[in-house]
Amino acid sequence: MRRRKVNKRILTSVLSVVTAFGGFAIAQQPAPKDPAKPAAPAKPAPKPKPVAPLPEYTGLNPKTMAPTAGTADNTAPEGFVAAFNGKDLTGWVGLLKAPNDNPIKRAALSAEDRAKATAEAEANKIANWKVEDGALVFSGKGRSLCTANQYGNFEMWVTWKIKEAGDSGIYLRGSPQVQIWDTNLKNGAHVGSGGFYNNQKNPAIPLKKADKPVGEWNTFFIRMVGEKATVYLNGELVVDNVTLENYWDRTQPIFAKEQIELQNHGNTLWFKNIYIKELPDSAAK
Template sequence: MGRITLGLKGTLLLGCLNGLMGCGDDPIIEAQECINGLTAQEADAGWELLFDGSSLEHWRSYQQATLDPGWAIENGCLARVGGGGDIISRRQFGDFELKLEWRIADSGNSGIFIRGDELGDSIHHSGYEMQILDNAGHWDARNPTHRAGAYYDMIAPDHDTTVAAGSWNQVHIVANGADVEFRLNGRVTASFTQGSPQWQALYAESKFTDRPRYGTLMRGHIGFQDHWDKVWLRNIRILELKPIKSSAQGR
């Protein structure tokens, strides 16, 4: 909750309590929804939790040594509870499988970045994004390459597999050499070969042409976007893969 009633006289606006609640009238996630853990099969295969519901040790703010309080643990979920900028994993990853679940506020917008560094003004200058969006409520859904599950501004999903805002969506990203695949709720929403002629053609028509390092890295940080809206993330887990020979060269 965000307000306390004082008898018959007005209300007192409470401040934000990191790890417990958001600000004002922001919805608050229920603790029973914030499930984090590996299955026995995932543990045996070598998967690792990047967020266990109680520690933020794997994350920090972009170009910062610590994590801005705009990102916090809310009843066991990682949440954007206030303005805090983008956040990134402390470690960098090359070839991997990444799984997580996200929930977005009504008409909300956010994103998941992979293979980014900190040399630009934002992680978007090098890493690329799997879009998080309330397709039904956010104006940006008018652009097909900006819809949930899209390889943002590059590849549009050929279907909408999202569930309603306020429900959980399952993400599975596979980055193996130059080959990358995005899956949302069990279906492929984007598949591409980083640096290939087809990728180059998409890049030439995108908003990223003034960012020469965009999409050139084969290893980098995972990141989550602060796009001013509340987003929750849970069960963030990763499996590092043995490197393979890339099927395409970077630019």
């Protein structure tokens, strides 16, 4: 049998490619771990956001009550004071610009800085809030409208109306908020208005949906005593003695006394029939 001659040039080329590829493969291998060097600790997994528990009836409050105060517009029922006179913005002030919308930061302002911030807030109020047909009307721009007085324990009636896509709320003791919104929005609004939207450890959604169709007037009755608040919407119990958390500093309880704020996110809004009755400190017991 004849033996074929091997082409040395081809063989040399093949060996060169194999050698180069082998070197490349070796270079791609991870370097051996140094047994003397400890492995870097794994990063801790991010903490899950708190999930507020579902609301429950406590049995402390009846499930229904009168749907309105039962008096003529902007006429306070017995024992209450009309916070809005139906004519002008007397008794109301503008919300200070951030970061001084936070009551903690607001309290720390010097007298000079507070005066400047207050002047700016008043100009913002006048530009964006007006009275029309016996109701407070918000332009959809600017900031919240606030009571000039501060309140601790109180009961409150307030009637409100929104447009489509409306998203609003009522701050109690300067803290957000009793939620108001168009329940057709695709952001969880289907649960209804009245819940404590910013709660994390306590119930945040209402017990039931009791809103009237967008464009119609709705009425809240709110009672706040200590850290707890109860809310009726159109006569239906929607929040039953739930703790309102301190949004500004969750390590602290809600402020003992602060302003009430009418808040909105960029849409026209109406309020009227705002009646407040202050309760004694003993009510918290």
